Amino acid sequence: MNATPILASRAVNLLATTALASVWLLFSLAHAHAFATTGDWTYLLFVASETLVAVLFVMRSEPAAVSHSPLDWVLAIASTGAPFLFAPSGEGLLPAARLLIVLGVLLQIGGLLSLNRSFGLVAARRQIKTRGLYRWIRHPLYASYLLSYTGYVLSNSSASNAITCLLAGALLVARLLREERFLSRDSQYVLYMRHVKYRVLPMVF
Numbered sequence: 001m002n003a004t005p006i007l008a009s010r011a012v013n014l015l016a017t018t019a020l021a022s023v024w025l026l027f028s029l030a031h032a033h034a035f036a037t038t039g040d041w042t043y044l045l046f047v048a049s050e051t052l053v054a055v056l057f058v059m060r061s062e063p064a065a066v067s068h069s070p071l072d073w074v075l076a077i078a079s080t081g082a083p084f085l086f087a088p089s090g091e092g093l094l095p096a097a098r099l100l101i102v103l104g105v106l107l108q109i110g111g112l113l114s115l116n117r118s119f120g121l122v123a124a125r126r127q128i129k130t131r132g133l134y135r136w137i138r139h140p141l142y143a144s145y146l147l148s149y150t151g152y153v154l155s156n157s158s159a160s161n162a163i164t165c166l167l168a169g170a171l172l173v174a175r176l177l178r179e180e181r182f183l184s185r186d187s188q189y190v191l192y193m194r195h196v197k198y199r200v201l202p203m204v205f
Helices: 003-008 009-039 042-056 070-085 095-118 140-156 159-183 189-196
Strands: none
Touching: 009 042, 009 070, 042 095, 042 140, 070 159, 095 140, 140 189
16 A cells, blocks of 8 residues: 555644644643742743644645655654653753753744744655754754753753653654755755755754
8 A cells, every 4th residue: 555645644644743742731741740849940941842843833834745755754753752751850960951951942942933834743845944043054943952852861860861862862863864865855955955064063963
């Protein structure tokens, strides 16, 4: 059976959205409880940033083309859902690392505002964004996630959070590489890649 019509169906999109929204709700409630218990406002900041992502996902524009590769879909959904496995621990190796969460969220908001309605879950060809943060790195959203994950695990240190951080980071990098493989079919995106050489960290990657 051809996977293309299945992956492109409304039913699959609805199922993926519902599943992620359900896990997101549990994640948000846990962090809201952590804020009520500890008074640490970075937990609320996490909730606010994930809410912004959810809203923009619902309001995303229709793409000119979307990847129908099952691997791309699995990576997109898994990398989006993996951070919801983070859990407040109340203790951290470096409590001051909460500042990385703040920086990550600010970078995330900047990336989302630059991207606007071109936001999507699975690799798709939409209007290429070259302004805002996208003038400096090709994937500011992924950079923001990696920064926030690092800050979170350092300020909420536990074995499960460390594993979640490694898993979420690995899934993000794999998703990024697959996404660029899909987008590089567009000659305009190839030109953009030549102009903006780095993916998430200038001078490194």
